[in-house]
Amino acid sequence: MIKKLSDHKIKMVNRISPSQYYSAISCPYKLVLANSFGYQSLLPINANAHFGSVLHKMIELISKDVIIDEQSFLKNWSDLIKKKEDELKENGLVGITPLKYFVNDFAFKKNQVKNILLKKRDRLKNTIQPSSTNFFPEKRLENSDKTVTGIVDLIIENDSGTTILDFKTGKVFSDAIDESGITEQTIKIEYEIQLKLYAHLYFLMTKKYPKSLFIVTLRNDFIKVEFENSECEKIYLEALELLSTINFHISNNDMAAIVNPTIENCKYCSYRPACSSYSKWLTVNFEAVNDLFGRVEKINQFSNETIGLELKTQDKLILINGLPLEKKENFESLIGKIIILYNLKKTKQSLNATASSFTVVYE
Numbered sequence: 139m140i141k142k143l144s145d146h147k148i149k150m151v152n153r154i155s156p157s158q159y160y161s162a163i164s165c166p167y168k169l170v171l172a173n174s175f176g177y178q179s180l181l182p183i184n185a186n187a188h189f190g191s192v193l194h195k196m197i198e199l200i201s202k203d204v205i206i207d208e209q210s211f212l213k214n215w216s217d218l219i220k221k222k223e224d225e226l227k228e229n230g231l232v233g234i235t236p237l238k239y240f241v242n243d244f245a246f247k248k249n250q251v252k253n254i255l256l257k258k259r260d261r262l263k264n265t266i267q268p269s270s271t272n273f274f275p276e277k278r279l280e281n282s283d284k285t286v287t288g289i290v291d292l293i294i295e296n297d298s299g300t301t302i303l304d305f306k307t308g309k310v311f312s313d314a315i316d317e318s319g320i321t322e323q324t325i326k327i328e329y330e331i332q333l334k335l336y337a338h339l340y341f342l343m344t345k346k347y348p349k350s351l352f353i354v355t356l357r358n359d360f361i362k363v364e365f366e367n368s369e370c371e372k373i374y375l376e377a378l379e380l381l382s383t384i385n386f387h388i389s390n391n392d393m394a395a396i397v398n399p400t401i402e403n404c405k406y407c408s409y410r411p412a413c414s415s416y417s418k419w420l421t422v423n424f425e426a427v428n429d430l431f432g433r434v435e436k437i438n439q440f441s442n443e444t445i446g447l448e449l450k451t452q453d454k455l456i457l458i459n460g461l462p463l464e465k466k467e468n469f470e471s472l473i474g475k476i477i478i479l480y481n482l483k484k485t486k487q488s489l490n491a492t493a494s495s496f497t498v499v500y501e
């Protein structure tokens with residue numbers, strides 16, 4: 139729970155993936171840090187995200203015909219859940235296991251994946267001719283120098299053309315306001331961009347564009363993403379341009395040009411502990427996010443086997459409760475030091491906070 143940042147060196151970014159591109163537009167430095175830390179997150183990922191990776195793997199196994207019936211479904215489900223829970227325990231996240239008690243709609247989502255299995259054959263029969271159809275699950279698409287590269291969930295090729303499908307286990311739509319002021323649901327822009335980049339990479343590899351792009355949701359909805367070939371090429375060229383701009387600023391040691399701390403950008407950034415711009419931004423924006431910085435003043439022990447920490451932030455004294463008693467000595471060694479606590483639970487009424495299973499302290 140108490141960590142120190144490991145030594146790291148900012149490296150040139152050799153590649154960008156379609157799934158990273160959109161978030162790198164708003165803060166390119168996020169990609170720089172991810173690359174420098176070997177894409178290993180510096181903060182724990184929440185239970186829903188871990189569960190999402192299990193759901194994604196299940197859909198992949200269904201598309202690969204590894205899961206073909208109820209029996210293989212149940213076997214793979216319990217194996218993957220167990221493997222994920224073992225991994226969480228090894229990483230000190232025993233507090234969010236068993237996953238079924240800590241993720242939203244565990245049983246409902248399991249049933250949704252099962253429905254994908256049940257409907258798969260019928261659904262695909264309606265969209266393609268089975269005679270000459272080839273399925274390519276988990277297919278890598280890349281340009282010739284591998285600077286833009288990613289793995290697409292499923293490609294289906296047949297006589298009438300190619301369909302690229304990407305599976306999404308979370309929310310697919312976001313609200314947008316049209317010209318008349320009416321709120322409508324649109325596909326999340328990052329997903330559209332991701333698929334259009336795949337389309338252009340497919341073109342670069344095969345000299346032909348796919349005929350259709352689809353997002354497949356847990357409800358087994360096939361959501362079509364409309365596209366023009368020229369638009370896909372434009373996005374691809376912009377991705378190359380971004381990569382070149384990032385590397386230009388790295389070689390000039392000018393990170394200020396590519397870092398952009400905002401609530402939206404940083405909220406889910408796993409590299410916050412390594413981002414000095416974020417740490418600086420946090421000193422005046424700590425009320426807007428779930429992280430806190432400050433000097434440790436005092437440690438209090440409570441009768442419920444937890445400890446609390448008094449933190450001096452600017453001129454305010456903030457209390458953080460719910461920290462594990464077994465870490466008391468470690469926290470006492472931090473008295474007088476400046477620390478940052480990430481992933482706290484805060485309330486709107488007070489600056490005081492409570493630790494969660496995901497709280498991590500960096501000194």
Ligand code: SF4
Binds near residue numbers: 165171397400410416
């Ligand atoms: S913490 Fe914020 S500013 Fe820093 S890299 Fe992440 S998104 Fe960018």
